[in-house]
């Protein structure tokens with residue numbers, strides 16, 4: 001009887017441990033730090049994007065950019081909905097979607113004194 005209780009207790013502690021560890025792992029899942037955005041058929045140099053600087057330094061929420069995803073922490077690529085050369089379901093073509101999202105914020109930010117890239121070759125860097 002006593003042995004049974006000890007066993008049950010040990011098992012509970014063990015399972016609790018497993019759940020909290022996996023819980024932590026998932027809660028702490030960070031987006032990839034640096035990515036290169038390059039779409040099919042692009043002629044200009046690809047664009048580097050840092051999640052670290054945007055999410056941490058600028059305190060942006062995932063949904064701010066991953067705006068239509070059911071789970072913004074595990075987003076689809078923009079081009080899944082924003083096609084390269086055709087407007088679909090009112091979603092602007094990829095180039096316009098990226099430009100609008102990136103540039104609107106960069107212009108606002110620069111106007112407020114925090115310089116963010118707005119010239120072509122600041123984003124499309126060789």
Ligand code: HEC
Pocket residue numbers: 029030031032035037049051054055060061062063064065066072073074075076077078079
């Ligand atoms: C300032 C805009 C912005 C913010 C904020 C942002 N992301 Fe992203 N993220 C992007 C862009 C742009 C891409 C590239 C999408 C593409 O390739 O079409 C991307 C890609 C990703 C990818 C796929 C990366 C790969 O290499 O396949 C993951 C995962 C991701 N983001 C997670 C997150 C999470 C989690 C957060 C919040 C903590 C977040 N993002 C916040 C813009 C952002």
Ligand code: HEC
Pocket residue numbers: 065066067068069076077078079080081082089090091092096097098100101
């Ligand atoms: C699951 C589909 C989906 C994904 C993924 C997606 N979008 Fe969109 N997006 C849409 C649709 C649909 C619209 C147009 C209708 C609307 O705004 O509600 C849109 C509109 C936009 C607009 C125009 C908003 C406005 O106010 O004019 C921008 C900019 C944009 N998306 C950028 C992006 C970027 C950048 C990414 C990737 C980080 C992305 N979207 C990912 C579906 C998506």
Ligand code: HEC
Pocket residue numbers: 047048049050053054057058060064065098101102103105106109114115116117122123
């Ligand atoms: C909601 C605001 C916001 C959005 C959306 C945003 N940015 Fe930024 N970005 C900033 C600010 C603010 C800075 C400058 C301050 C800093 O260095 O963190 C910046 C800086 C940058 C830089 C300079 C180097 C660096 O990482 O600090 C690059 C490159 C850049 N952004 C690319 C992009 C691209 C590409 C997109 C669209 C996919 C994007 N940004 C969308 C706010 C934004």
Ligand code: HEC
Pocket residue numbers: 037038039040041042043044045046047094095098099102103106117118119120121122123124
């Ligand atoms: C804030 C960052 C940013 C700035 C500034 C910017 N772009 Fe882009 N642009 C992007 C991103 C992100 C993409 C999508 C990635 C891709 O297609 O390579 C893109 C895609 C494109 C594309 C379609 C793909 C290609 O290479 O043919 C063209 C054309 C383009 N941009 C031209 C320009 C021009 C011209 C300027 C200056 C007037 C400019 N961009 C400024 C971020 C930027």
